Amino acid sequence: MSVRSTLPRSEVGSQNPHPDPPSQAGEGKPVEAPVDVELAKRRSRTARRRRLTIYGLRVLFAVVWLGSWELTTRLNWVDPFFVGQPSGVVQRLWTWITEGTALGPLWLQAAVTMEEALLGFLVGSLLGVVFGILLGRIDLLAEVLSPFIKAANAIPRVVLGSLFAIMFGLSLSGKAATAVVLVFFVVFFNAFQGVREVDRNLVANARILGADNRRLTTEIIIPSALSWILASLHISFGLAIVGAVVGELFGATAGLGQLIYNAGHTFDVNGVFAGMFLLAVLALIAEGLISALENRLIKWRPSRVSGEIPI
């Protein structure tokens, strides 16, 4: 027979009632020994140096990549007519900004595409979340609909763009609809999975504590599925832009996709690159906004492990 603890009750009681303080002590700075201070300083110095090295290498990478592209085309080793040229791309962007594009001012094209993408993103993710939670909660519905959803998911959905071009004409809704079908499935599958993966213990606990079905959904199922849903939103906005651009390729009067389409048809390779560059910038801004939203909504999650590479 083993003896677990030899601490008498009186001593136990008089001790700190929290024998296991949290790792993230927010309040009250502990008195640090000089050695610790020195160590902490050295550590932050090392971290700073490493950050600087990484930024430096990133700049170097960009310089080598763009520089070799520029150089080889300048020396006419490869024909800039086919592969474009960084300086040409910058020039094209500058002309678009100062003189506007063939389709009108540049900001208008960006705004049109973003409007389509945003609308498609909002509608698509809303539908995805609603259907994901519904099918995740109601087994019968999931079993009945699963073959249809699988079949719909198997279709290369960008081709629906041509269908929507017929149904909606040149209007904004056609492009948004293409974005919706791209976004919907990604969000739907994540929301569905998120609902299915809810910790059974948490559900049992909530039921014992007296939660009814509605509370169970709003207070346990949805928060639990939220990290899955938000993860899918990261990819979704990129897909919404793809949807909007593809929609524009099938026929539009404005938008970055149409701009790229026009550039392609007039053999303006630099114009195609400039359009791509703009789309990438917009997608990155959207991604940043979604990350900020995620951090606000899931503030209960442990903070990201330092050293994790955010790709």
Added chain:
Amino acid sequence: MAGPAIELRGVTKRFATPKGGIYTALRDLTLEVGPGEFCAVVGPTGCGKSTTLALISGLELASAGEIRVEGRPVRGIADGVGYVFQSDAVFPWKTVLENVAAGPRYHGMSSAQARARARDWISRVGLAGFEDRYPHQLSGGMRKRVGLAQSLINGPRILLMDEPFSALDVQTRTLMENELLSLWSSTSASVVFVTHDLEEAIALADRVVLLTAGPGTVKGTYTVDLPRPRNVAEIRFQPRFAQIYEAIWSQLRDEVLVSYERQKHAAAV
């Protein structure tokens, strides 16, 4: 004296296995827990200890036999039952305060009132000052305290505990066991405490129920006539404690061996 708080008569529980077979977790289990009694259930791995709790709580329904809680047959989750889970079951997206206030809110109490009561319970389990923390910011022992407060705030007349302290380190565990006893003594709740640890069972309980290796059924019950209030850390030095321990262990040992042989056999197949 009123009837038993919990009554299981000839209870059998079978589960369908994923391969289409049937697994019998409990067979013909008969057990009674009196009002205000602290009853510990021990048994080897896989003897259906947790299943017993799930049946009493109404989370699972029995395949055969009858279960009554406070005289009423169990048909679903009953009111007045608290459940402390083996693994963490506190809600990670709620703060300590919101976690503890959840039960009263689910029972229709206003948010402000529920919070006020929750604050009281948080300080009772020694977590005052941690109301706004999220569970991931707490240690395992503190999360267990949150779990305790979360179930006790509903004032359960039946408290079911499924190896609640098995994941804690030894010192924290002894501390928590003592706190559980002092919290329990201020209530009149009947407790069913499932554990694989015989020492813990004897130190805490009025009565120890020994289950056989699965399918579980009662092999014997043993009254623990040690005086209360008890100090879990010291009680094991008493000669009476050792006597009871030996009496139960001589029976438990056989069941543990059976269970172990079966696991070896299952692993070999």
